[in-house]
Amino acid sequence: MPTRIALVPDAHGRGGRLHRLTEAGEPLGAPLRTAELAATVAELEAAEQPRWVWASAESAYVPLLPVLSRLPGGRRLGRCHDLRLVEALLLAQEGRWGAPRSLGAAWARLRSLPVPADLPEAGPSEAQDTLFAPDRLQLPPGTDALAAVLAVHADQQERLRAIEDEAARSRFRLLVAAESAGALAAAEMAEDGLPWRAEVHDALLTELLGPRPHIPGTQPAKLAELSVRLQQALGGRPFNPDSHTQVLRAFADQGVRLNSTRVWELREVDHPAAELMIRYKELSRIHTAHGWAWQDAWARGGRFRPEYVVGGVVSGRWASRGGGALQIPRILRRAVVADPGWRLVVADAAQLEPRVLAALSGDAAMARGAAGGDLYQALAQTAFQGDRDKAKLGLLGAMYGQTSGDIGPLLATLRQRYPVAMGYVEAAARTGEEGGIVTSRLGRPCPPPSDAWLDLAEGAAAAEPGEPGGRSTRARGRFTRNFVIQASAADWALALLAALRRRLAGLAGPGGRPHLVFFQHDEVVVHTPAELAEQVGAAVAAAAEEASRLVFGQTAVRFPMSTAVVECYADAK
Template identity: 55%
Template sequence: MRWVVGGSGEGGVVACAVDGGGRVVGVPVRAGSVVAAVRACPQAERWVWRSTSETYRKLLAAGVRVERCYDVEAAEALLIGHEEGQSGQPRSLAAAWARLHRLPVPDDPPVRGAETQPSLFEPGPVPLPPGVDEFTALLEVYAAQLERTERAEHPDRMRLLLAAESAGLLVAAEMTRAGLPWRADVHRELLDELLGERYPGGLEPRRMAELADEVSRAFGEGVRVRPDLPAEIVKAFAGAGITLRSTRKWELQEVRHPAVAPLLEYKRLYRLHTAHGWSWLQQWVHEGRFRPEYLPGGTVSGRWTTNGGGALQIPKVVRRAVVADPGWRLVVADAEQMEPRVLAAVSRDRGLMEVAGSGRDLYADLAARAFGGDRDQAKLALLGAVYGQTSGDALKHMADLRRRYPAAVEYVDTAARAGEEGRLVRTWLGRTCPPASVAPPDEAGLPQEEAPAYGSTAGARARGRFTRNFVVQGSAADWALLMLAALRRSLAPLRAELVFFQHDEVIVHAPEEEAGAVAGFVAEAAELAGRIAFGETPVRFPFSTAVVECYADAK
């Protein structure tokens, strides 16, 4: 039985059971807080509420865990995108209620900056009109969302997507609460080792200052260059007769000049100092835990982001500080060739499904069948099909890939054509890409120095690359949500906790005696998610799993 819980116009909270159509059944329960309401209704199988990030945080702080929920605001974001192709439109309960009643839709509150932690002065929920309380609005919006779900292109898949998105929000809140184990003393030691001692007044650490001097000396006596300013670097190289288009690593590595080596090392240490240096450590690590705010569906493809802390970009060297508690272990699991396997499942290409069904190295098996055993060429060709990189070496093998795996290539080609024509595409479960007017040019993993306007030939091609990748990357993100939900359920009776996730990697912090079972649960969750998301296909979704004390030892 589902229960709706929300604020009452009379103060406090109201909770009530609802039937499959969202209609109230039984007698409402009134309580002073959402915590009291949930505790008073242990029979609830799934809670329907406005926002998981707000509501579940309160429950976790009180030691209350729920098994399932339905997040009305997350559902609104998915449904409005599916129905009208307007991803990114206001998603608040107030916006959904206004949309339902054909009233002006209020804007969502501003998004907090990516490098700031929650504060006491966070903006509250968008207010409802006078005379409309949260509980009443929830009942109306939820019932309407159930009807809208049934009108989706594939209602069963949309129901699954809505459930998966809400499950991901529960996982995210629990991971933030648990925190990633972090040894601040180890972190300080590696900073001292790599950066040297700090100077007062905000000056650069010793090693960075030494490298800056070395870069300047390489350009001649009397020349002073600031390595942190790209314009000065480009100017200095121009003075040496070398033209640079940028100061990116790959371009600098092609240059033969004595300034290159110290400059590249400076850039590496600069990133460490600014992204995960002493200031970061003081701001983000407390009581042995790093607790970022995870944002499921933070990108339009459904991939997660974080609101601050750079949790999804932890450098390898910094991973030395991620250490399990005494007597505990980190179970670090990486999905192997996830997106090509998802392409096999969604395209239903018989040949590619057979390759993806062995559970072995997909690229090696592909190479043995189509590329003369050359794994690198097989990987280049398949990823070229997914990402639209069909020039150079990738183009040479595209014809062979198209001949052997026609359904897979046609699946992404069709998505690309739709994008070039300004049409929308969807993931397997129904997550819809934004319209051409608002699609970010780098969402497909293809950063561009300049985003061409849609309508131009270059803009249409960029849009096509975006939609080509969206149908695969987004479907992989949907699969990952189901995997997390299944893993969370398996871990519930244990002491082990999910503590980290990015699109193809998960970390569980577990007592040493539970680590082996956890590794098995990860594998089971991956296969179950594949069957639930894509049906019965031969495709397997293997993980490479390491049980370690330190994150840096996992790879």
């Protein structure tokens, strides 16, 4: 039975074309044309569970989702090979970081044609309009899209087979599969949406900011009042509290010298305007990022529909196209309320990055500490006389390259107690300082140094500690030190998403099926019928164990998930 089916929607209408493939990417038989692509895809998914091959989830899966969701049981597809995401991974792995990754770009490279630049990311709302799909593929006029998909897929499979080291090839294939699965999950979360109570959101905004202004672009009453109080506290001269420069000048006029308006610096200031400025920044951020304009644009129909960018950060972490999908303020989580008869299962990985370090490095002593509950407390008992704060501060300093202040003695203790783990991050830092490339556990490489960095680094050996060359090399060392951990944590999170999504597909109750509705770095939220909440919690735990095994192999390190079953997101913490 074939394991792969290439899929290309028609430019107009509901039809499309499909072609069965071998695992290596060789076409089997003749292509199939259908006038009802979603129905045909659903039938093939039920019968064969293939891995779908397409230019991108945005161009192929997103337009199908509304129809698939209306089919009995809300049919979803299990696996895919996303050519655009895989092309980006392969280009980076081959040292061609940042080269265009669209289907048209990959096709052009195969045919020695001019390579088109990538277009800006499309959101699901745009991708659902199939009129845009051919343009976004970036193919030359007259090119057969299905032929291009087949050719690029076959080329990618060949490039994957060309990775010489067998273990590295196996891990990179897992990254390819997990990244593609992430595209499925991202599209489905945008389609399903996070339950959002507009009336609760409006009440919260009114409580914090005052009534919604009748004139767009004007400040709410409480924010405007706070602005006046802030000006009065700084001498009464009018200034714009949203202007960094004007705020610094207003404080300076009162004899208070600030380097920035960051909250931590304002907290050090003994002046009544400092607390007012902190409060103004908090409320202004809510008004700008998640106020009424945000609600109008992003929280329609009782759902917030996040638009994720899979692998949008160089470490493999996701980004978003807008809407603050990765930064919902804690106070506004009160607006995230499950539907009647449903619950939210909120789960996050405890101390993920320190556990990743323990698993990556293979440090047996640190792994023993990470085999139980609180990793910081375990390290404190063995290395810091029970002082958990020192253990946490030292370990974070090791992962992020912090050496100033009181960190030095803590790092010395960590080097003595956990030499393998400390050696791992310090080796990654040296590689970065020398201009080298480090990778995540599954093989995602970091970006190479820029030409400007290389120019500075040439004189770094002779540079004084404060000179640009020395600062530049140390900064890259800090970047690569943390990259190996953060990117490997992103590997694990992708594997978790894929494993959990697969498990949720097997659960169903009288009220419906549970589904992922939110994801941010190390936290997932599942919207589930109440009677399935306990099973969803078990699925989360099992998915975390599977992700750990897939990414890190046999390790004593455990990656526990803190799970809460709630009606309101704000009650999960």
